[in-house]
Amino acid sequence: MKKVDYIIVGDGYAALFFAHQLIKNNKSFYLFSEGKKSASFVSAGIINPAVLKRFTTFWLAQEQIDSLKKTLSEIEGYTHKNYLIEKPILRVFHDEKEKELWLKKSNEISFLSNDFIKINSIKNPFGCGKVNHSARLSVRDFFTDLMNYLEKNSHLIKEKFDYNLVNTENSTYKDIQFKNIIFAEGMAVKENPYFSEIPVEANKGHHLEVKLSEKIEDDFTIKKKHFIFPLNENTYYYGGTYDREQTHHKIDNSAVEKLINALAEFYPNDFEVTQVKFGFRPTVKDRRPIVGAHSEFKNFYVFNGLGARGILNGNYFAINLYNHLENGEEIHPEVDLKRFQ
Numbered sequence: 001m002k003k004v005d006y007i008i009v010g011d012g013y014a015a016l017f018f019a020h021q022l023i024k025n026n027k028s029f030y031l032f033s034e035g036k037k038s039a040s041f042v043s044a045g046i047i048n049p050a051v052l053k054r055f056t057t058f059w060l061a062q063e064q065i066d067s068l069k070k071t072l073s074e075i076e077g078y079t080h081k082n083y084l085i086e087k088p089i090l091r092v093f094h095d096e097k098e099k100e101l102w103l104k105k106s107n108e109i110s111f112l113s114n115d116f117i118k119i120n121s122i123k124n125p126f127g128c129g130k131v132n133h134s135a136r137l138s139v140r141d142f143f144t145d146l147m148n149y150l151e152k153n154s155h156l157i158k159e160k161f162d163y164n165l166v167n168t169e170n171s172t173y174k175d176i177q178f179k180n181i182i183f184a185e186g187m188a189v190k191e192n193p194y195f196s197e198i199p200v201e202a203n204k205g206h207h208l209e210v211k212l213s214e215k216i217e218d219d220f221t222i223k224k225k226h227f228i229f230p231l232n233e234n235t236y237y238y239g240g241t242y243d244r245e246q247t248h249h250k251i252d253n254s255a256v257e258k259l260i261n262a263l264a265e266f267y268p269n270d271f272e273v274t275q276v277k278f279g280f281r282p283t284v285k286d287r288r289p290i291v292g293a294h295s296e297f298k299n300f301y302v303f304n305g306l307g308a309r310g311i312l313n314g315n316y317f318a319i320n321l322y323n324h325l326e327n328g329e330e331i332h333p334e335v336d337l338k339r340f341q
């Protein structure tokens with residue numbers, strides 16, 4: 001029997017940020033990855049402390065940004081790569097009124113800069129507002145490097161975790177005995193017999209990869225209806241959509257059409273769609289993640305409901321969960337699974 005401190009089920013932001021806490025604190029663990037592309041892997045990687053519809057901010061935004069920066073520099077310590085792209089979000093104003101509202105709100109909300117910007121390569125007659133402290137994560141590198149690190153250090157088990165093989169009495173799975181198990185499966189939690197009832201709902205998001213005939217200057221992240229930013233020399237990310245209704249596992253052509261039309265509205269030159277991708281955000285009605293222990297099996301934990309902010313929520317609440325398990329810290333009541341019991 002192999003004995004470990006933890007088993008983690010999943011390989012998205014929730015799982016990997018929790019795995020980082022275990023690496024950092026020298027805990028023994030195995031992480032199960034079934035090898036499907038997670039919602040995290042298709043995410044844009046945007047780190048945004050502002051709400052760009054209402055020009056406000058949200059719960060713990062500054063703490064989450066500071067904590068994420070610290071975590072990314074810790075990860076850089078063992079992967080030797082920086083994943084933080086410090087290019088700000090520019091929000092394109094629809095009209096003069098929006099610009100005035102932003103200016104007014106910028107007096108109260110430090111994330112909204114009153115330093116307006118005009119971009120030459122897109123239509124922005126009213127200019128753009130800059131979001132202070134916004135950035136992007138280099139998503140592909142982050143996942144590729146962390147998964148390689150886990151594999152090299154014998155933490156990775158590349159198979160689907162089979163719930164039927166758990167022995168709840170001895171805390172074993174096949175020939176592994178664990179102290180705690182963390183379920184971080186995103187929307188696949190619906191297949192998990194211990195936590196299938198948690199109130200997460202799928203919100204499907206599509207994005208495009210496009211080749212632009214003329215580059216957008218300065219590698220900014222630009223937001224009008226959706227976000228656009230460069231993935232490499234020629235290819236840009238454009239997305240994502242939100243859809244609670246169409247939850248089938250196929251590309252939805254109406255979402256693709258919406259994206260193409262929205263891009264054509266503000267990008268004045270030719271572009272070519274080279275790829276369409278989609279994923280399912282695990283969302284919760286009260287917009288808070290779900291973290292907590294099973295009511296009967298006290299060493300079984302769920303970490304889910306990261307919503308549209310997988311990176312900030314994933315990192316911040318992985319730390320809260322780790323400190324709860326190892327140092328007796330309280331799980332933030334706003335995210336505690338107990339709020340539904």
Ligand SMILES: Cc1cc2nc3c(=O)[nH]c(=O)nc-3n(C[C@H](O)[C@H](O)[C@H](O)COP(=O)(O)OP(=O)(O)OC[C@H]3O[C@@H](n4cnc5c(N)ncnc54)[C@H](O)[C@@H]3O)c2cc1C
Pocket residue numbers: 009010011012013014015032033034035036037038039040041042043044045046047159160161162184185186187188189204205206207239240241278279280281282303304305306307308309310311312
């Ligand atoms: C189009 C789109 C764009 C987005 N953009 C952003 C963004 O810019 N910034 C941001 O912060 N967030 C963004 N998000 C949200 C973010 O992606 C989600 O919050 C996040 O992916 C949720 O992470 P997770 O780890 O909970 O789940 P997931 O990413 O879905 O990961 C769960 C993983 O667990 C694996 N798994 C499940 N069951 C098992 C099992 N039994 N055995 C083994 N493995 C299993 C699954 O295969 C999956 O890979 C975006 C989402 C979408 C769809």
